[in-house]
Amino acid sequence: MAHKGLLLVLSGPSGVGKGTVKNAIVKNKVFPFEYSVSMTTRKPRPGEVDGKDYFFVSEQRFQEAINQGELLEYNEYVGHHYGTPVGPVKKMLAEGKDVLIETDVNGARTVREKMPDGVFIFLTPPDLHTLHLRLEHRGTESEDVIMGRIREARKEILVMQDYDYAVVNDTVANAVDHIKAIVDAEHVSVKRVIDDYRKMVEEE
């Protein structure tokens, strides 16, 4: 059966280690993902190849891509634009290939609007997970630090509720294991396979 590929969107709060987890997935070849090449307005660094590491474009070309709806999501980071061209992603999915996109929470929200059947993973910092332990031992930290952390946690949880999965990034290996399980489970979820089965018996 020709399944449509899975679009996996890896996101989470800034500093949580999205890039490290993504690189571990790429390096260890944990599962056969396709990676979309991003478009950026920053200059190439030594050794970076246009069309492989990034599509290096001018600010004008980037704005044109935005206006023409060529980008699935885009964001700004230290003065430069980064975006995911939508064409290659749709092509790879149609060919049955799984595609991994790593992006910030704003980017993930945009992808969700355009491709709601993607699988959205929110990487959480381990201290969000262990916050309750800290709260039980308040003596060891100042009230200000605790209250600040709680406010931040509330914001993170508000964002998390729009995702499908929340994976704690306690160790990169654990996070990768969970992501592998998620991909495997999604591949056998009824909502993804039922149409293939239906098509099979309807063709007669």
Added chain:
Amino acid sequence: MAHKGLLLVLSGPSGVGKGTVKNAIVKNKVFPFEYSVSMTTRKPRPGEVDGKDYFFVSEQRFQEAINQGELLEYNEYVGHHYGTPVGPVKKMLAEGKDVLIETDVNGARTVREKMPDGVFIFLTPPDLHTLHLRLEHRGTESEDVIMGRIREARKEILVMQDYDYAVVNDTVANAVDHIKAIVDAEHVSVKRVIDDYRKMVEEE
């Protein structure tokens, strides 16, 4: 965080190998499941222990259990009744333990009505999965055999659509691997963990 346990319901068409897959999970201790002890009206076989293998009861006691709503699901097999007492299942789930129930498709439907947040896995015969290949080589099988198989497949697909996952039982090892991934993924699904996170920051 005190998670509520996961209720996993393993079902599928008769003869698909549900019991074999369940036994493989139990034997290999793939993951730490609790198993509910079923109630039955059949006589104990040599070596079977009451309260461990089954709760052996009279037909009258079984009917009373049905009438009092003590059973999560029940069914009849070659003249005997089998049922899952609901009390122990709810207790184990509340203690954060994962519970596995293996039952036929009618039993699974009843469990779905009573405990809709369970995880429902439909085990599919490999020939449902490979039916399309057979159809492409019709010359090798009679039209009657093919049409009968298609009618049966249509029925199976109608049942499957009420499940969360469809796992092909091509080999027991593969089926167990998929079920392991499903359990892992469900443990980090946002719909299951978000309440724990919310409780964590609301308590302040």
